[in-house]
Amino acid sequence: xxxxxxxxxxxxxxxxxxxxxxxxxxxxxxxxxxxEALEALRENEVQCVVLDVMMPRMDGLTAMxxxxxxxxxxxILLSAKSEDTDKIAGLSFGxxxxxxxxxxxxxxxxxxxxxIRRYVSLGSxxxxxxxxxxxxxxxxxxTKAVTVDGEPVKLTAREYxxxxxxxxxxxxxxxxSQIYEAFWNEPSFGTEKTVTVHVxxxxxxxxxxxxxxxxxxxxxxxxxxxxxx
Amino acid sequence: xxxxxxxxxxxxxxxxxxxxxxxxxxxxxxxxxxxEALEALRENEVQCVVLDVMMPRMDGLTAMxxxxxxxxxxxILLSAKSEDTDKIAGLSFGxxxxxxxxxxxxxxxxxxxxxIRRYVSLGSxxxxxxxxxxxxxxxxxxTKAVTVDGEPVKLTAREYxxxxxxxxxxxxxxxxSQIYEAFWNEPSFGTEKTVTVHVxxxxxxxxxxxxxxxxxxxxxxxxxxxxxx
DNA sequence: TTTTTTCCTTACCGAATCCCAAATCTTTTT
DNA sequence: AAAAAGATTTGGGATTCGGTAAGGAAAAAA
Numbered sequence: 001x002x003x004x005x006x007x008x009x010x011x012x013x014x015x016x017x018x019x020x021x022x023x024x025x026x027x028x029x030x031x032x033x034x035x036e037a038l039e040a041l042r043e044n045e046v047q048c049v050v051l052d053v054m055m056p057r058m059d060g061l062t063a064m065x066x067x068x069x070x071x072x073x074x075x076i077l078l079s080a081k082s083e084d085t086d087k088i089a090g091l092s093f094g095x096x097x098x099x100x101x102x103x104x105x106x107x108x109x110x111x112x113x114x115x116i117r118r119y120v121s122l123g124s125x126x127x128x129x130x131x132x133x134x135x136x137x138x139x140x141x142x143t144k145a146v147t148v149d150g151e152p153v154k155l156t157a158r159e160y161x162x163x164x165x166x167x168x169x170x171x172x173x174x175x176x177s178q179i180y181e182a183f184w185n186e187p188s189f190g191t192e193k194t195v196t197v198h199v200x201x202x203x204x205x206x207x208x209x210x211x212x213x214x215x216x217x218x219x220x221x222x223x224x225x226x227x228x229x
Numbered sequence: 230x231x232x233x234x235x236x237x238x239x240x241x242x243x244x245x246x247x248x249x250x251x252x253x254x255x256x257x258x259x260x261x262x263x264x265e266a267l268e269a270l271r272e273n274e275v276q277c278v279v280l281d282v283m284m285p286r287m288d289g290l291t292a293m294x295x296x297x298x299x300x301x302x303x304x305i306l307l308s309a310k311s312e313d314t315d316k317i318a319g320l321s322f323g324x325x326x327x328x329x330x331x332x333x334x335x336x337x338x339x340x341x342x343x344x345i346r347r348y349v350s351l352g353s354x355x356x357x358x359x360x361x362x363x364x365x366x367x368x369x370x371x372t373k374a375v376t377v378d379g380e381p382v383k384l385t386a387r388e389y390x391x392x393x394x395x396x397x398x399x400x401x402x403x404x405x406s407q408i409y410e411a412f413w414n415e416p417s418f419g420t421e422k423t424v425t426v427h428v429x430x431x432x433x434x435x436x437x438x439x440x441x442x443x444x445x446x447x448x449x450x451x452x453x454x455x456x457x458x
Numbered sequence: 459t460t461t462t463t464t465c466c467t468t469a470c471c472g473a474a475t476c477c478c479a480a481a482t483c484t485t486t487t488t
Numbered sequence: 489a490a491a492a493a494g495a496t497t498t499g500g501g502a503t504t505c506g507g508t509a510a511g512g513a514a515a516a517a518a
């Protein structure tokens with residue numbers, strides 16, 4: 001039976017999440033701050049951790065960094081929508097997934113399930129491929145380095161995030177609002193144009209001829225995609 | 230067509246939200262308290278619920294918990310602005326999003342749209358195959374790619390949606406007005422002719438001989454269908 | 459801290475593309 | 489043969505995308 005550690009200072013959330021996860025057949029350990037969580041980990045082998053960002057004594061991000069020193073199980077962060085400390089900031093610090101409050105407990109359960117499946121199927125193999133490639137374009141999610149035909153390309157944070165998202169969904173068409181919502185955690189009304197400007201800037205950097213893009217293509221009326229070669 | 234249940238004791242809000250959602254092409258069910266909402270859910274399959282927190286008889290949070298026992302559609306809470314957002318985030322455990330009153334109806338609409346998109350795409354991720362096929366014709370809903378005998382075909386956005394709709398209902402006959410209303414939410418007087426034109430353009434692209442269509446056939450006096458092979 | 463630099467967002471215009479409706483022609487049904 | 493339904497063609501109008509630029513925010517440097 002797989003074990004999941006849930007860490008949140010709100011007991012109501014702790015209990016309810018526990019109920020949902022137990023219904024899925026997981027054993028649930030509970031902690032109400034980072035210190036308690038680390039202590040629980042010393043005595044138990046878990047396959048996944050759900051961690052609130054805002055907690056007394058030791059906050060979630062600090063706790064996560066300490067966990068990463070010793071363990072490599074997946075970590076899912078919880079945070080209130082209002083704090084909005086960028087999704088990317090959280091993920092790039094070593095989290096595997098990120099859920100904003102309020103959240104659907106069923107969705108959290110689904111994410112836990114999917115993280116555990118990935119974790120155990122990799123069988124503690126450290127070899128998750130962090131490099132995405134198509135044709136001469138490649139992106140390394142560990143080093144955040146992007147190269148075209150071996151030449152390094154300097155992208156800004158937003159540009160990197162957008163390109164990364166598109167390459168993780170290689171071949172799939174994503175609408176401007178989908179892309180927008182993936183990073184701003186906000187539905188878009190009228191702000192989709194921002195995405196097109198970023199797309200243009202990305203093309204300027206990674207395409208030989210931005211007018212006739214080879215990698216980052218538009219699908220009229222539907223969205224953008226990265227071509228799979 | 231997706232259905233949204235809106236629940237609020239203020240009839241003015243109920244009506245205005247209803248108008249905006251209907252303009253977006255959703256079917257709207259209305260309820261004025263939690264009990265009514267639960268009853269409506271027994272008789273209808275909905276894809277999203279908008280729920281006021283403060284209501285007589287049965288309040289929103291209680292209603293939400295009861296809904297979570299049986300359903301897993303997204304729930305969006307409405308709450309008074311007075312409480313601070315972090316507090317709401319904590320209290321509203323189990324919701325997928327929240328909006329504070331007073332609110333911009335367009336914002337609420339955008340959030341509903343975004344939740345429904347996530348909900349239906351998650352559903353199709355698990356079970357349904359994203360590729361529809363009949364004979365040599367195939368359509369991939371992820372990449373939005375259509376091929377005939379392996380050859381890629383370039384369709385416009387509207388052509389794609391119409392073909393997709395027909396292929397999702399493979400073998401079934403759909404009238405022009407049905408097809409029209411599926412995308413252009415609302416009337417269909419004289420406008421069915423437009424569908425005819427699109428059908429012709431689609432045939433031009435996917436049929437060997439558009440005069441004697443193999444896939445996209447007409448059923449005289451009733452409508453169109455995609456032949457199942 | 460203040461200054462400097464880089465980056466993000468928004469607005470606008472032009473160009474490419476597509477949608478729609480009307481008019482006309484063809485096929486099917488009665 | 490007449491009537492009804494679908495097929496085809498065409499042009500104006502609406503959308504969507506690309507490109508540019510400027511103001512403001514954020515990050516980096518001093």
